Amino acid sequence: xxxxxxxxxxxxxxxxxxxxxxxxxxxxxxxxxxxxxxxxxxxxxxxxxxxxxxxxxxxxxxxxxxxxxxxxxxxxxxxxxxxxxxxxxxxxxxxxxxxxxxxxxxxxxxxxxxxxxxxxxxxxxxxxxxxxxxxxxxxxxxxxxxxxxxxxxxxxxxxxxxxxxxxxxxxxxxxxxxxxxxxxxxxxxxxxxxxxxxxxxxxxxxxxxxxxxxxxxxxxxxxxxxxxxxxxxxxxxxxxxxxxxxxxxxxxxxxxxxxxxxxxxxxxxxxxxxxxxxxxxxxxxxxxxxxxxxxxxxxxxxxxxxxxxxxxxxxxxxxxxxxx
Amino acid sequence: xxxxxxxxxxxxxxxxxxxxxxxxxxxxxxxxxxxxxxxxxxxxxxxxxxxxxxxxxxxxxxxxxxxxxxxxxxxxxxxxxxxxxxxxxxxxxxxxxxxxxxxxxxxxxxxxxxxxxxxxxxxxxxxxxxxxxxxxxxxxxxxxxxxxxxxxxxxxxxxxxxxxxxxxxxxxxxxxxxxxxxxxxxxxxxxxxxxxxxxxxxxxxxxxxxxxxxxxxxxxxxxxxxxxxxxxxxxxxxxxxxxxxxxxxxxxxxxxxxxxxxxxxxxxxxxxxxxxxxxxxxxxxxxxxxxxxxxxxxxxxxxxxxxxxxxxxxxxxxxxxxxxxxxxxxxxxxxxxxxxxxx
Ligand SMILES: Cc1ncc(C[n+]2csc(CCOP(=O)(O)OP(=O)(O)O)c2C)c(N)n1
Ligand SMILES: [Mg+2]
Numbered sequence: 001x002x003x004x005x006x007x008x009x010x011x012x013x014x015x016x017x018x019x020x021x022x023x024x025x026x027x028x029x030x031x032x033x034x035x036x037x038x039x040x041x042x043x044x045x046x047x048x049x050x051x052x053x054x055x056x057x058x059x060x061x062x063x064x065x066x067x068x069x070x071x072x073x074x075x076x077x078x079x080x081x082x083x084x085x086x087x088x089x090x091x092x093x094x095x096x097x098x099x100x101x102x103x104x105x106x107x108x109x110x111x112x113x114x115x116x117x118x119x120x121x122x123x124x125x126x127x128x129x130x131x132x133x134x135x136x137x138x139x140x141x142x143x144x145x146x147x148x149x150x151x152x153x154x155x156x157x158x159x160x161x162x163x164x165x166x167x168x169x170x171x172x173x174x175x176x177x178x179x180x181x182x183x184x185x186x187x188x189x190x191x192x193x194x195x196x197x198x199x200x201x202x203x204x205x206x207x208x209x210x211x212x213x214x215x216x217x218x219x220x221x222x223x224x225x226x227x228x229x230x231x232x233x234x235x236x237x238x239x240x241x242x243x244x245x246x247x248x249x250x251x252x253x254x255x256x257x258x259x260x261x262x263x264x265x266x267x268x269x270x271x272x273x274x275x276x277x278x279x280x281x282x283x284x285x286x287x288x289x290x291x292x293x294x295x296x297x298x299x300x301x302x303x304x305x306x307x308x309x310x311x312x313x314x315x316x317x318x319x320x321x322x323x324x
Numbered sequence: 325x326x327x328x329x330x331x332x333x334x335x336x337x338x339x340x341x342x343x344x345x346x347x348x349x350x351x352x353x354x355x356x357x358x359x360x361x362x363x364x365x366x367x368x369x370x371x372x373x374x375x376x377x378x379x380x381x382x383x384x385x386x387x388x389x390x391x392x393x394x395x396x397x398x399x400x401x402x403x404x405x406x407x408x409x410x411x412x413x414x415x416x417x418x419x420x421x422x423x424x425x426x427x428x429x430x431x432x433x434x435x436x437x438x439x440x441x442x443x444x445x446x447x448x449x450x451x452x453x454x455x456x457x458x459x460x461x462x463x464x465x466x467x468x469x470x471x472x473x474x475x476x477x478x479x480x481x482x483x484x485x486x487x488x489x490x491x492x493x494x495x496x497x498x499x500x501x502x503x504x505x506x507x508x509x510x511x512x513x514x515x516x517x518x519x520x521x522x523x524x525x526x527x528x529x530x531x532x533x534x535x536x537x538x539x540x541x542x543x544x545x546x547x548x549x550x551x552x553x554x555x556x557x558x559x560x561x562x563x564x565x566x567x568x569x570x571x572x573x574x575x576x577x578x579x580x581x582x583x584x585x586x587x588x589x590x591x592x593x594x595x596x597x598x599x600x601x602x603x604x605x606x607x608x609x610x611x612x613x614x615x616x617x618x619x620x621x622x623x624x625x626x627x628x629x630x631x632x633x634x635x636x637x638x639x640x641x642x643x644x645x646x647x648x649x650x651x652x653x654x655x656x657x658x659x660x661x662x663x664x665x666x667x
Contacts, residue, residue: 105447129412159405323451
């Protein structure tokens with residue numbers, strides 16, 4: 001497993017991104033409970049190993065289109081917590097300068113990031129196009145995107161798997177199977193238990209991975225990224241996990257059995273990774289605590305920055321509809 | 325002849341160059357080939373566009389041979405997917421030209437167009453410089469699903485540009501402008517004009533800027549404001565009106581989004597009467613927007629009610645007597661214009 005190639009520094013880096021994502025998420029939810037949020041937002045809880053593990057497998061010139069549970073991926077691509085928080089609060093300093101809501105639209109091509117739209121799974125064909133531009137120009141780059149179990153039932157998902165396979169596109173698709181699409185459990189979405197099997201119909205590898213094990217997610221994604229980069233075509237990776245909170249901030253998710261959540265809580269991706277880092281003696285508790293403190297400071301700074309940031313000037317509302 | 329020469333800005337001498345007289349569809353092919361030779365980032369994708377076949381209407385015949393399969397991509401039947409794919413390519417700086425086999429099928433790609441491509445620059449600054457070529461319009465007995473004019477859906481959508489050439493020269497000039505524009509542009513090309521209309525087309529780098537209408541015929545008693553297929557019908561009607569001493573001005577919008585509002589104001593202020601004509605059905609069509617604009621901005625210049633002529637508000641019928649009843653044509657334009665002139 002290529003995860004074994006991870007150096008100590010890389011391990012700590014991965015841990016830092018997961019912890020930063022969790023801290024961001026916790027503080028974001030607290031802020032919203034205090035009525036300091038704007039509109040809605042999506043909790044990331046439980047998805048940190050996927051967004052960070054998969055995102056970490058990309059090279060600096062690769063391009064990724066994350067979805068609404070992939071804050072970790074945005075952060076590790078270099079989107080600062082300050083800009084991200086300012087986006088959430090609709091400020092002029094946010095990625096979209098107040099034009100797009102919550103985590104939507106956080107695109108920045110200088111960071112290799114494509115912003116998503118609500119319509120699922122619209123990021124898929126766009127990512128395919130990014131991959132096709134790499135083929136067109138003979139560039140050894142890879143395009144990656146994330147999608148949900150719910151979105152994997154849309155026709156577009158299948159159009160894209162077919163075309164990615166047909167064109168041998170250098171593309172990696174991560175399906176975050178968190179057991180629910182809003183309130184609808186997997187059993188009411190499809191008869192096949194493994195979404196990865198949908199890859200079989202298109203003649204591409206379909207891989208299942210434990211979405212709460214960051215090293216495993218990193219390893220399979222790294223392999224898929226290298227396969228894509230070396231001309232081996234697309235891969236579908238199904239990362240199985242659990243959405244630990246509601247679909248979005250307004251949703252108490254009463255429809256999710258509490259026992260199910262309790263089971264998954266034992267497998268919290270950040271705690272699992274901490275245990276692994278400690279038991280393998282990659283670092284000690286003091287180092288983990290120190291990283292935790294760093295994350296707290298960064299997120300507090302980001303919130304202060306975002307709340308002090310100006311609102312967008314209504315006089316600019318017409319600006320930017322068209323590219324010059 | 326003089327009107328045309330003036331408005332297109334070609335000298336009559338140049339227009340006599342017989343070798344540059346070509347069909348509307350040949351002008352489209354010429355523009356595509358010209359731009360692909362000039363700019364290696366331009367590529368074509370769509371159903372059946374490649375190989376020997378060269379597209380349902382043969383617009384790209386011979387292209388794969390010249391440019392190779394990488395630049396002339398056959399796609400599976402998956403409009404939503406390949407339009408979204410073009411958006412990804414465009415975000416990376418390529419300039420895909422998508423051939424929608426018929427404009428009617430563009431509805432299957434709706435999300436990729438109006439939700440993703442149209443909003444991206446406003447939301448986060450990503451430019452999406454693709455063009456969709458959409459062969460539109462009927463009158464050729466093709467029935468409800470091969471005759472449509474869905475331009476109003478896209479004119480309604482911020483972030484898109486929409487063009488509808490009505491002459492071979494504009495077919496070329498607007499296509500070059502559309503490909504070079506840094507925004508998603510929907511290019512409605514008229515199937516009925518493909519091989520029925522011939523005209524002089526300037527050689528080489530001939531660009532008709534987006535957003536500029538053209539006075540296709542000058543007149544001072546009423547304005548017929550139109551585009552696409554109905555330009556030719558309007559010109560025929562104006563000819564007949566002229567024979568009766570009624571001088572109609574024909575304004576060819578050419579670009580439907582952004583609208584050339586200055587040109588609309590200029591012609592309406594000049595004539596005081598406006599008839600708007602398009603093949604698409606009337607309800608909430610482009611004519612409604614133009615009429616509202618005139619009402620808002622030129623009310624005091626009007627000497628009669630703004631009139632609209634469009635397709636009927638039905639699915640497009642197949643059988644010749646039904647389709648003829650459905651469609652605007654020169655005769656219907658003539659009659660409405662004559663009544664308006666007499667108002
Ligand atoms: C085309 C479309 N229909 C409906 C919605 C509303 N919606 C937003 S997220 C969601 C569920 C998505 O489930 P899934 O793909 O599993 O992603 P998850 O939120 O579970 O991560 C729904 C129905 C949408 N965004 N797009
Ligand atoms: Mg889900």
